[in-house]
Amino acid sequence: MHRLRDLVLGPGRAVSVLSFTEILCWGILIYPPVLIMPHLAADHGWSLAFGMAGFSIGLVTSGMLSPTVGHLIDRHGGNVVMSAGALTGALGLVLLTLAEHPVIYLACWLLLGAAMSSTLYDPAFATLTRIFGASARRQITFVTFAGGFASTVGWPATQLLLEHVGWRGTYLTFAGVLAFVAAPLHGFALPRTVAVAPLPAVSGSTVVPAAPMRPEGWPFILLVAAFALHFFILSGVTSNLLAMLQRGGMDAATVVAVGTLFGPAQVAARLVDFLTAGRTHPLWIARGAVTLTAFAFAMLAFVGASPLVAVLFAIAFGAANGVMTVARGALPLVMFGPVGYGRVIGRIARPGLFVQALAPFVVASALERFSDGAVLVSGIVGALLALGCFMAIRAPGRA
Structure with a gap:
């Protein structure tokens, strides 16, 4: 009973929330392009390779932003960062349905890359570690276990939506899920408990983190x-x-x-x-x-x-x-x-x-x-x- 209460009301609800939102975010940002891109490219008269280049730009952008996003979560928590990431992803998907020029299309993937960097596994791991500290391994494992179902949900949902509302309707639906489901859950349902104090601002002296090894x-x-x-x-x-x-x-x-x-x-x-x-x-x-x-x-x-x-x-x-x-x-x-x-x-x-x-x-x-x-x-x-x-x-x- 105590564990059930913790999963709903205590810090343990971070596991419940992130298990659900990781399925949504992976199922919306990562898995659909392989099914949607042939329709998107054909509609615009672009090559499939060019269409997929946008997805690659998103991944590169995610890599560039990952350390910064992780640092922001260390200092401010996943509530702020992951909710902003979900809203950024929703905006990127909406603009993607409106983009007719190739340059604008690729620019949309910069927004989606920012969303990837702030909603997928790495920010979820950082959020859990901020909440649970050195004991976060079990919570991390559980969230990845749940996230493994993202393809099971994402691909069938994408295919079903493509058949009924087309690729634009599919991405608009996914944008609504990010904006009205994932973002509120990140912003309001994630606990704000801090087991690990954020690093103090640098003021001339070098801060030595209390960690077993230095990351260098x-x-x-x-x-x-x-x-x-x-x-x-x-x-x-x-x-x-x-x-x-x-x-x-x-x-x-x-x-x-x-x-x-x-x-x-x-x-x-x-x-x-x-x-x-x-x-x-x-x-x-x-x-x-x-x-x-x-x-x-x-x-x-x-x-x-x-x-x-x-x-x-x-x-x-x-x-x-x-x-x-x-x-x-x-x-x-x-x-x-x-x-x-x-x-x-x-x-x-x-x-x-x-x-x-x-x-x-x-x-x-x-x-x-x-x-x-x-x-x-x-x-x-x-x-x-x-x-x-x-x-x-x-x-x-x-x-």
């Missing part, structure tokens, strides 16, 4: 590099995987069925981590995730793209990404402590978001120039490099 030097560089490599593999492969499987001889229906396993595998892996939270150091979770990624690529590269192997690949790769998201929130908390966490996780996210924006085009170009097998082998190499980075890190605690 080789441990920080290795952590950033490892997560950036994971982002590159994830974005580059998922955007081209279905086409690679079809070239391997699988029919379209089977390929789509295989693709649907990715989301449930993420959720299942996060559920396991949630049920065992605190028993495994997040550094070992990250090492295990990239090892599983390398194994998944090796299966597909050396055994071949049969339906069974493709299913095993989707499950393994999805599970690896599922727990890697948890590690991305928990590992910086363990290594660098809760003070200034928002800015730290923003700094970590920035290079990853840059490579996430570039990876689909880089991998697609590599597939045109080289074989699918060569690209899969490069994925193995990337995963092993990330593993090397994680193995070289010696974090405080039990790692």
Whole structure:
């Protein structure tokens, strides 16, 4: 009864609120473009590549703003920052439906990138850490577990709206959800409890945060590099995987069925981590995730793209990404402590978001120039490099 009261009235309601709003924000800002963009591009007479370039600009903008957004959450809380982000996203979607000129269209994605930087996982992690301090890992895990359902909600909702109200009506509907559901929940329902005092303003003296390690030097560089490599593999492969499987001889229906396993595998892996939270150091979770990624690529590269192997690949790769998201929130908390966490996780996210924006085009170009097998082998190499980075890190605690 006490736990139920806390989820509704106490600080624990931050978990309830963010679990719900992360599904909305991911399902509105990240997943719909793959379905909407062909309609948008055809309506304007633009190429699909140009349409998707807007989405890439949004990701790059998100990366540029992430440290600043994290710092603002450290100082002012997620109430202000995440509600403003949802309203910015709503404005960007409304303007996107009105944009006829290519330059204005791309400018709209600057607003949407700002919304991404202030409403998705990183600001949610920063908000939870500000509220719960060093004990925020379990809350972070639960929110990522719920957020794993975003594709389950976002893609069917997008497809249904496209069929009934077109792409403009779809984005206007999503703008209404951000403005009248997500923004009020962030602004008024998120608790304002502060477990970690915000960093004092700099006034000539250097403030030394009370954290196990300082977010600088080789441990920080290795952590950033490892997560950036994971982002590159994830974005580059998922955007081209279905086409690679079809070239391997699988029919379209089977390929789509295989693709649907990715989301449930993420959720299942996060559920396991949630049920065992605190028993495994997040550094070992990250090492295990990239090892599983390398194994998944090796299966597909050396055994071949049969339906069974493709299913095993989707499950393994999805599970690896599922727990890697948890590690991305928990590992910086363990290594660098809760003070200034928002800015730290923003700094970590920035290079990853840059490579996430570039990876689909880089991998697609590599597939045109080289074989699918060569690209899969490069994925193995990337995963092993990330593993090397994680193995070289010696974090405080039990790692």
